[in-house]
Amino acid sequence: MTHPSRKFMECLQYAAHQHKDQRRKDTAGTPYINHPINVATILALEACIEDENVLMAALLHDVVEDTTATFKDVEQLFGADVCGLVREVTDDKTLEKQERKRLQIVNAPKSSQRAKLIKLADKLDNLRDLQKNTPQGWTQERREQYFVWAKCVVDNMRGINGVLDEKLDEIFRERGLL
Numbered sequence: 001m002t003h004p005s006r007k008f009m010e011c012l013q014y015a016a017h018q019h020k021d022q023r024r025k026d027t028a029g030t031p032y033i034n035h036p037i038n039v040a041t042i043l044a045l046e047a048c049i050e051d052e053n054v055l056m057a058a059l060l061h062d063v064v065e066d067t068t069a070t071f072k073d074v075e076q077l078f079g080a081d082v083c084g085l086v087r088e089v090t091d092d093k094t095l096e097k098q099e100r101k102r103l104q105i106v107n108a109p110k111s112s113q114r115a116k117l118i119k120l121a122d123k124l125d126n127l128r129d130l131q132k133n134t135p136q137g138w139t140q141e142r143r144e145q146y147f148v149w150a151k152c153v154v155d156n157m158r159g160i161n162g163v164l165d166e167k168l169d170e171i172f173r174e175r176g177l178l
């Protein structure tokens with residue numbers, strides 16, 4: 001049996017600490033950290049990714065976008081490679097939402113293969129959440145639009161991992177999008 005490295009466990013602790021006061025948008029108010037943990041777990045156990053820096057970047061993928069953490073913090077704590085991956089999956093929150101969403105579609109194919117894995121697992125987990133419940137304050141229309149938009153992002157990153165492609169397509173098929 002392999003065992004988690006010290007830096008991997010430190011990364012898990014850091015992500016949990018940074019997201020500690022945040023909740024998902026579901027009615028149950030699930031702790032936000034469940035989502036980064038799900039993304040790393042999808043990569044490790046479903047997509048069989050063994051690249052530890054990719055798994056750590058998955059745990060950290062929303063810390064700069066959604067908490068007080070900076071890229072500098074991530075680089076100092078977990079190194080330039082992990083920081084580079086987090087940078088690739090972080091939206092520029094200074095831009096308008098519509099522009100951010102457009103850029104995800106446009107930038108998806110330009111990302112590195114490793115960043116694409118994280119982006120795909122991120123979408124898969126968010127879509128799984130959306131299948132289970134509608135986030136608080138969202139209309140059915142907004143929910144449907146997220147499926148449509150996520151498919152546009154995913155369509156620009158196919159062929160990276162067969163398992164992720166298949167699991168995402170299963171969801172799009174269920175929604176009548178494929």
Ligand SMILES: Nc1nc2c(ncn2[C@@H]2O[C@H](COP(=O)(O)OP(=O)(O)O)[C@@H](OP(=O)(O)OP(=O)(O)O)[C@H]2O)c(=O)[nH]1
Binds near residue numbers: 122126129146
């Ligand atoms: N499906 C779902 N999403 C939730 C929930 N709670 C929080 N989120 C987050 O909301 C984001 C999607 O909502 P949007 O309205 O499209 O984006 P925004 O929060 O950036 O404005 C995702 O951000 P993200 O992970 O950065 O991904 P991305 O979709 O922005 O790429 C997702 O993690 C929930 O209960 N269900």
Ligand SMILES: [Mn+2]
Binds near residue numbers: 035062122
């Ligand atoms: Mn995310």
